Amino acid sequence: MEKSTIVCRCEEINIEEIELAIKNGARTFDDIKRLTRCGMGPCQAKICMNPVREIIATYTNTPLEDIPPPRLRMPAIPVRLGALANGVEDFKESSIASVFGESVEDGDEQNDESV
Amino acid sequence: MVMNKMTKVFDCIIIGSGVVGSSIAYHLSERKKYEILLIDKSYPLSGTSGSTQAWVWVHSKTPNWYGELSMYSAELYAYLEKKIGDFEYKRTGGIAPFYNEGDRDKALKLAEEQGKVGIKIDVLTRDEVLEKEPAVSPKIAGATFSKWDGNLNPFRLVELYIRAAKKNGVQCSFYNRVTSIKKVRGIFHVETEQGVFQGNNVILAGGPWSKELGKMLGVYIPVRQVRGQILITEPLKPFLKYTIGGVRQTDNGEVLIGYSKEEVGYDRRTTLDVMQQTARMAIDLVPALAKANIVRAFSGIRVIPEDGLPIFGEIPGIKGAYIAVMHSGITLSAIVGTLMTELLIDGETSLDISRYSLKRFSNLPNRKI
Amino acid sequence: MEADVLIVGAGPAGISAALTAEKFGAKVILIDESFSPGGQLRQQTQYFSNLPTGYAPDIGLKVIETLIKHLYASSVQVYTNHTMIGAYKNGMIGVTDGNKTFPILARANILAPGAQEEAKIFPGWTLPGVMTAGAAQILINRESVLPGKRAVMIGTNNFAFTVAKQLHDCGVTIEAFIEEKSQITCSDGILRDELKHVPVWTESTVQIAQGTGQVERVSVHTPEGRKEIDVDLICISNGFTPILEPFVIMDCELTYKKHLGGWVPLYNEKLQTTNPSCFIAGNAAGITDLGPILLTGEIAAISALEEIGILNSEEAEIERRKRWLELEKLENTAVCQARKNLIASSRSRQSPLTKSK
Amino acid sequence: MQIHIHPVLGEKFTEEVTFYFNNKPLKAKKGQTVAAALMANGIRNLGTSRKFLQPRGLYCATGRCMSCFVTINGVEHVLSCMTLVDEGMKVFPSNEDPDPGSEINGS
Numbered sequence: 006m007e008k009s010t011i012v013c014r015c016e017e018i019n020i021e022e023i024e025l026a027i028k029n030g031a032r033t034f035d036d037i038k039r040l041t042r043c044g045m046g047p048c049q050a051k052i053c054m055n056p057v058r059e060i061i062a063t064y065t066n067t068p069l070e071d072i073p074p075p076r077l078r079m080p081a082i083p084v085r086l087g088a089l090a091n092g093v094e095d096f097k098e099s100s101i102a103s104v105f106g107e108s109v110e111d112g113d114e115q116n117d118e119s120v
Numbered sequence: 121m122v123m124n125k126m127t128k129v130f131d132c133i134i135i136g137s138g139v140v141g142s143s144i145a146y147h148l149s150e151r152k153k154y155e156i157l158l159i160d161k162s163y164p165l166s167g168t169s170g171s172t173q174a175w176v177w178v179h180s181k182t183p184n185w186y187g188e189l190s191m192y193s194a195e196l197y198a199y200l201e202k203k204i205g206d207f208e209y210k211r212t213g214g215i216a217p218f219y220n221e222g223d224r225d226k227a228l229k230l231a232e233e234q235g236k237v238g239i240k241i242d243v244l245t246r247d248e249v250l251e252k253e254p255a256v257s258p259k260i261a262g263a264t265f266s267k268w269d270g271n272l273n274p275f276r277l278v279e280l281y282i283r284a285a286k287k288n289g290v291q292c293s294f295y296n297r298v299t300s301i302k303k304v305r306g307i308f309h310v311e312t313e314q315g316v317f318q319g320n321n322v323i324l325a326g327g328p329w330s331k332e333l334g335k336m337l338g339v340y341i342p343v344r345q346v347r348g349q350i351l352i353t354e355p356l357k358p359f360l361k362y363t364i365g366g367v368r369q370t371d372n373g374e375v376l377i378g379y380s381k382e383e384v385g386y387d388r389r390t391t392l393d394v395m396q397q398t399a400r401m402a403i404d405l406v407p408a409l410a411k412a413n414i415v416r417a418f419s420g421i422r423v424i425p426e427d428g429l430p431i432f433g434e435i436p437g438i439k440g441a442y443i444a445v446m447h448s449g450i451t452l453s454a455i456v457g458t459l460m461t462e463l464l465i466d467g468e469t470s471l472d473i474s475r476y477s478l479k480r481f482s483n484l485p486n487r488k489i
Numbered sequence: 490m491e492a493d494v495l496i497v498g499a500g501p502a503g504i505s506a507a508l509t510a511e512k513f514g515a516k517v518i519l520i521d522e523s524f525s526p527g528g529q530l531r532q533q534t535q536y537f538s539n540l541p542t543g544y545a546p547d548i549g550l551k552v553i554e555t556l557i558k559h560l561y562a563s564s565v566q567v568y569t570n571h572t573m574i575g576a577y578k579n580g581m582i583g584v585t586d587g588n589k590t591f592p593i594l595a596r597a598n599i600l601a602p603g604a605q606e607e608a609k610i611f612p613g614w615t616l617p618g619v620m621t622a623g624a625a626q627i628l629i630n631r632e633s634v635l636p637g638k639r640a641v642m643i644g645t646n647n648f649a650f651t652v653a654k655q656l657h658d659c660g661v662t663i664e665a666f667i668e669e670k671s672q673i674t675c676s677d678g679i680l681r682d683e684l685k686h687v688p689v690w691t692e693s694t695v696q697i698a699q700g701t702g703q704v705e706r707v708s709v710h711t712p713e714g715r716k717e718i719d720v721d722l723i724c725i726s727n728g729f730t731p732i733l734e735p736f737v738i739m740d741c742e743l744t745y746k747k748h749l750g751g752w753v754p755l756y757n758e759k760l761q762t763t764n765p766s767c768f769i770a771g772n773a774a775g776i777t778d779l780g781p782i783l784l785t786g787e788i789a790a791i792s793a794l795e796e797i798g799i800l801n802s803e804e805a806e807i808e809r810r811k812r813w814l815e816l817e818k819l820e821n822t823a824v825c826q827a828r829k830n831l832i833a834s835s836r837s838r839q840s841p842l843t844k845s846k
Numbered sequence: 847m848q849i850h851i852h853p854v855l856g857e858k859f860t861e862e863v864t865f866y867f868n869n870k871p872l873k874a875k876k877g878q879t880v881a882a883a884l885m886a887n888g889i890r891n892l893g894t895s896r897k898f899l900q901p902r903g904l905y906c907a908t909g910r911c912m913s914c915f916v917t918i919n920g921v922e923h924v925l926s927c928m929t930l931v932d933e934g935m936k937v938f939p940s941n942e943d944p945d946p947g948s949e950i951n952g953s
Contacts, residue, residue, distance in 0.1 A: 007697070010612045014905070014913060017897040030294050031163060039165040039275050042372075047354050047415050047912040047923070052905075055730060055751060056610050070745035074752050077737040079390050079417045079575035082522070082909065083354065083923070084585050086377075087410030090399035092589030255950050354923065355896065359947035373943050389740070392575040392583040396590060408946035413923055417575075522909060524930055529908075534854040548854065605910055615913075617890040617903025624907035624927075632882035633858045633875065635847040658853045702901050703890045 012060065013053040015046020023057060027064045034058060034075035047083055050075045130291075131155045132464065133310050133319035135298050135333055138169035139274060139449045141325030142281035143457030146204065149288035151461050156290045157317055159310070161297035161329070164278050168327045169449060171388075171420030173350060173376045174274040175363050176209070176451045179234060179241050179266030180216055185475070186429055188237040189455060192471070194268055196454035204284040207276035208371045214269025215244075215253060216365040217260040217405065227264045234266075241266045253362050255406050271363050273371065274450055281453075293317075301336040308440065321464060323442040324435075328386070328423040330445040339435055342426040342481045343445060345385055349394045349419045350378035351402070353412040360406070367406055375409060377402040381422075390417040422447055426481070432456055433463065433477045443478060492518040492566070494793050495582055495595035497573045497735055500528020501779060502771025503601035504556045505786030506793075507565045510599075513794050517565045518593055520584055522572035526560065527553045528603055529623065529772075530779070532630035535651050539780045539819045541787075541812075549779065550630070576738050580766060597766055597793040600736060601786065604729035604750060604772035609643055613698030613707075614725070622652040622726035629659045637722025641707055642666050645673040645689060649726035650680040653687065656724075663687045664718050667709055669694050690716065698723055731773045739767045744834065748827035749775020757835040759792035759809065760785060768793045775828060780819035784812045848875070848886045865935040874931045881907065881914045881926035884937070892916050892926060893940035902940075915940040 008021035018041050026040040034050065034057055037043050043057060044050030050057075058072045080089070132148060134141045137160035145158045164170075176194050181187040197209045218227060224243065231241035242248075242265045249256055249263045256263075286292060293314065300311045301322060308322040324333040324341075334341035355373030362368075366379045379401070380394045395417050403410050423445055425431050430446035442464070444456055455471075462469045494510045496503045499521035507519040525531070533549025540546055545555075560567060574590065575583045581592040606621040613619065618637060622644070628636045640661050642653045645668040653663045666689040668674070673689055675681055696708040696715065708717045729750050733743065736754040741762035744755045753775045754762050760769050770789035771782045788809050795805035817825060851857055859875030866872065867889060874883030881904045884892065891901045892914050905913040909928040916937050918924040922944035926937070 006610070006694075007612050010610055011615055012610055014615050014895075014902075014911065017895055017900075030292070032295060033163070035166065036163045039170050040279060045416070047413065047915070048910060049415060051605065051734075051910045052608050056608050069751075070747070074733060074743070077734045079392065079395065079738055080414060080585075081574045081734040081738060082572055083413035083415050083912070084572075084574050084590065085410065085587070086351070086353065086399050086402060086412050086414055088585050088588055089351075089396055089414055089590050090403050090410070092585075092591040093393075093396050255946065355943050357943045357945040357947060359945070359950065390575070391578040392590065392592070393578050395575065406946075408950050411921065412944065412946060523928065550855075605908065606906065615895070615900060615902065615905075617892070617901050620903075620905050620907065624904060627907045628882055628885060628904075629849060630852070630855070632878050632886075633849040633852055633855070634878070634882045634886040635849055636885060638847075659849055703903065 012056050013043040013046065013050075015048050016042045016044070018043035020060060023060050024064055027061060032061070032065065033073060034061070037061070038075060044075055049078065127318055128155070129307060130157045130317065130319040132321040132323060133157045133159065133308065133317055134323045134325055135159050135310070136325035136327060136329070137164045137278075137282065137292070137294065138167055138325065138327050139278050139281070139453045140327070140444050140446065140456060141323070142278050142285065143453035144323055144325060144444060144460045145290050146281040146285040146288070147457035147461040148464060149285050149290045151465055153289070156285070157319065158282070158285065158290055158292045159296055159298060159312060159317070160294050163294050164282055165275055167329075168420045168422060169274055169278050171350070171418050172274055172450055173368060173378065174271050174450045175214070175368065176211075176270045176272055177214060177363070177448065178268035178451070179214055179239055179264060180230060181448070182230070182233065184233045184237045184239070187234050187239050189430070189471070190448065190451050191237070191239055191268055193452045193455035194270065196458060197272065200454050204280040207280055208273035209270065210272070210371075211267065211270035212361065212363045213265060213267045214363045214365070215249060215256070215263045215265050217249065217256065217263040219259065219261055221261045224262055227262065230264060239266060239268055253360065253364065255359055255408050256364065257405055257407050259404060269363050271368050272450065277450070277453070298333065298336070301333070303438070303441075306440070321440045321442065323444060323460070325444050327445065327449065328421040330423065330443065334443070337435065337438060337441055339438070339478070341431070341443065341445065341478070343431075344383060344424045344426065346422045346424050347380070347382045347384050347387065347419050348378060348422050349380045349390050349398060349417060350376055351395060351398050351414050352376055352416045352418070353409065354415045356412055359408070364405065367402055367409075375412065377409070386421055388419050388421060390419050430456070430476050431478055432460060433473050436477065436479045436482070490518060490591070491594040492516045493595065493797060493799065494518070494597050494599060494790070495520070495593045496599045496601060497582065498528065498601035498603060498771070499523075499526035499567065499569070500601060500603050500771060501530050501553060501556065502603075502782050502786040502789075503528070503599070504553075504560050505783045506599045506601060506770050506790040508556070508559055508563060509787040509790035510794060511563045511565050513791070513800060515794055515799050518568065518595065519560070519565050520568045520571040520573065520593070522570070524569055526557050526567060526569060532627045534630050534655055537779045539778060541780050541784050541815055541819070544783065552779070573735055573738075582739070596797040597768065598739070599768045599770055599789045599793055600739070600773065601770040601789075602732040602735050602773050604731050606725070607727040607730050609725045609727040611695040611698065613704065616698055616700055616704045617702070618700065618704030618721055619698055619723040619725070622649055622724040625656060625722065625724045626652045629655060635659060635661065637661060637720070639664055639720045640722035640724060641718070641720050642724045642726060643695060644668065644726035645675050646726055646728060647675050647677055647680070649724070650675040650677060650684060652724060652726065654680060654683055657684065661722065664720055665690050665709075667693050667695060695723075729772065729777070731775055736762060736767070736769070736773070739764050741767055744831060746775060746827045746831050748823045749831065753831065755831065755835050758813070758832050759795070760789040761792055761796070765796065775824065775831070776820075777824055778819060778821055781816045784816040784819070788812050788816075847888070863931060863933040865931050865933070865937060867937045868939070869936075876931070878931050879927055880916065880918065880929050880931050880935070880937060883931040884926065891939065894942075896943070
């Protein structure tokens with residue numbers, strides 16, 4: 006097939022780009038994703054998952070069953086940040102740090118040390 | 121083990137091809153015709169370096185000599201980009217907001233300390249922040265600001281380091297886990313899933329996995345693994361000019377959001393708990409993000425040395441063995457790659473790096489060399 | 490929100506699971522991301538006869554209408570426009586309605602997200618007018634909209650012929666079937682007969698689809714040389730593959746079974762995945778025929794109730810066995826073999842399946 | 847094109863609504879999705895791809911491929927295949943990245 010054929014609809018990544026990534030040592034969908042952005046668009050590889058796996062299989066002469074799907078991440082579908090923030094009232098056990106707060110803490114520690 | 125005459129002895133074997141390992145590989149190969157092998161248990165960017173906000177963050181790194189080191193790295197990136205190619209390095213300026221007026225004194229103290237090493241920090245009022253970055257919420261009280269901060273594309277940076285290193289003759293062995301390291305008659309035997317490699321020097325650059333690598337040499341590496349979860353929006357039109365503590369927009373338009381810290385070992389799952397907290401933080405900081413679609417959450421296992429400061433240099437007591445492990449690898453890779461190269465090739469460095477030595481932990485209980 | 494059982498996906502498997510769980514006395518929440526329950530059965534106008542006891546043979550959308558009627562008459566709480574997007578660290582499923590995101594506290598989950606159609610790439614496949622066969626079927630049968638006037642169908646499997654026939658009946662001219670294999674793969678002789686006027690180009694592939702703003706023509710490599718025709722619709726029917734995201738989010742292990750559609754969650758004879766709180770039903774399990782799909786919903790519900798103690802193991806085993814026996818009578822042989830294979834491979838692990846790290 | 851009398855289902859929808867695409871009023875049936883309502887009016891090109899600026903339209907119709915994104919009542923990147931059309935709805939094609947900046951300047 007024409008090497009310029011688009012595989013990933015979202016990021017418009019073609020066969021040639023995927024094959025180049027494989028040539029550079031990529032072996033999994035996730036390797037290819039990080040090198041090319043294939044599968045990083047809004048559909049998150051839902052559509053190109055198996056076409057890409059087939060390209061890897063063909064190029065590396067590996068059975069399809071040995072090529073895992075990409076890491077399918079949350080959220081399962083795109084969700085508005087506002088909708089994500091709403092709904093859980095209690096955030097008292099937050100693990101979110103603040104850059105500013107941190108630097109000040111570190112700074113305080115520094116004064117106790119003689120470096 | 122008997123040495124085979126045919127067996128090649130590398131000048132240097134670097135374990136770990138993240139941003140730190142690949143930077144060292146590149147910088148070494150750029151200086152000298154060195155036989156270098158870069159090994160990784162997986163593929164570059166599959167670990168910490170591929171799951172980061174990728175700030176090049178200088179201004180609130182304390183003590184100020186650590187800030188200074190970060191500042192030099194930020195300077196080197198501009199030059200590095202001309203040599204290895206475009207990794208989307210932008211010195212955007214960094215804004216670290218605070219929400220209570222009471223924090224202003226602390227901010228002024230930070231500015232004074234950092235000013236001593238040449239990191240100019242402005243302590244801004246709310247209005248000054250909003251004028252710079254209108255997308256920031258008026259709920260903040262103020263912010264520290266420095267022109268030194270910025271960000272880059274970590275995927276491009278690591279890929280370009282490796283590409284340039286390969287061009288300089290560096291050999292790479294990916295998907296190859298190191299199982300043991302032995303020193304036999306002055307030569308390191310690095311046993312891997314794909315066989316034994318020999319090297320005169322070995323550099324541990326395993327990031328969060330450094331502890332395990334250290335064990336192979338009988339060295340305790342005092343680091344913790346901390347999970348950071350990050351949300352990413354779909355590409356938006358450019359609307360954030362600065363790198364804001366917690367939020368930044370990429371060249372491609374996505375906004376990366378997150379500053380979470382959890383100690384959960386190597387567990388790289390994301391959780392809705394932290395995703396929702398992160399979302400709330402982001403909207404409190406940049407309200408216009410509420411309508412943006414989040415397409416992906418990812419987490420990275422960061423490595424944090426026990427005192428928070430970078431560890432790099434020769435491993436005390438084992439000649440030829442080196443380590444480079446730090447939390448802010450993206451910020452520091454350029455300077456650390458440069459200094460480690462000086463250390464290996466010249467035996468001395470243009471900056472005093474003794475305070476970054478593993479030696480400083482020698483009073484730790486678990487330590488054994 | 491709290492329930493004994495949360496069911497994700499209100500297609501035939503999910504609804505069947507919900508009704509079964511409710512019948513045995515469980516408090517059930519059923520969510521679906523769509524604006525109405527029914528899943529992909531909402532647009533099936535073909536006739537289904539191989540249904541379990543208690544179901545009257547009918548066209549697909551009538552079968553589901555009846556089920557939906559029972560559903561709304563039951564105590565099952567149904568939430569449409571609610572999508573599972575993730576999981577909390579305590580293992581609870583997180584759901585969004587587009588305005589907020591919150592956990593549903595359930596003691597067991599049944600995941601029935603269904604399957605998706607496989608893509609088939611060729612130059613121009615991103616043009617408007619190129620769509621999955623399922624999309625074309627949704628347009629005509631659910632939306633009463635014609636997706637085009639002149640079409641080609643890529644693929645000759647049963648679903649390709651089913652949709653082609655329905656498009657034809659709505660007035661769309663099917664210009665050709667394009668099949669890369671050497672012969673038609675559709676096993677339904679009656680369907681093939683009904684469409685025997687449509688040329689089937691075997692050992693053929695699409696060279697390119699072209700058009701300004703939307704598809705206007707297609708060029709096809711055939712053994713007789715290149716064929717080019719004007720079309721405004723290209724349908725892709727390349728088989729189905731299980732939808733995996735909900736399972737991956739819940740840490741369920743996957744395995745590869747070609748005849749179940751590729752990567753599929755691993756499950757045992759209870760339809761329990763490697764996450765003991767998560768059960769699987771329907772098309773996501775690689776089960777493709779409607780009768781068996783409905784039965785997997787029932788089996789998953791029974792197992793979920795056993796897991797949380799609403800049914801005791803003996804009762805559950807009896808109810809389950811009854812349904813497996815019936816299922817096997819209705820199941821396609823290739824699928825049946827692959828499914829048994831998968832269940833056998835789950836058995837070789839620790840039992841019950843332990844959560845993967 | 848609208849199917850008025852479906853061969854199996856007959857006349858499925860009865861109630862008509864008016865919505866707008868690019869500010870142009872269009873008729874649709876209540877109960878149809880936005881994607882279908884647009885297609886019934888001969889509109890298949892719903893947006894433009896980011897890199898090569900190619901036309902995009904309905905592909906999977908099940909809310910998975912994100913190819914049918916449109917702007918609905920001011921909200922950008924909404925799935926037109928999963929959203930029911932409504933009286934007075936204002937729909938625009940999705941030709942550019944969403945712009946949070948417009949909101950900041952507006953407020």
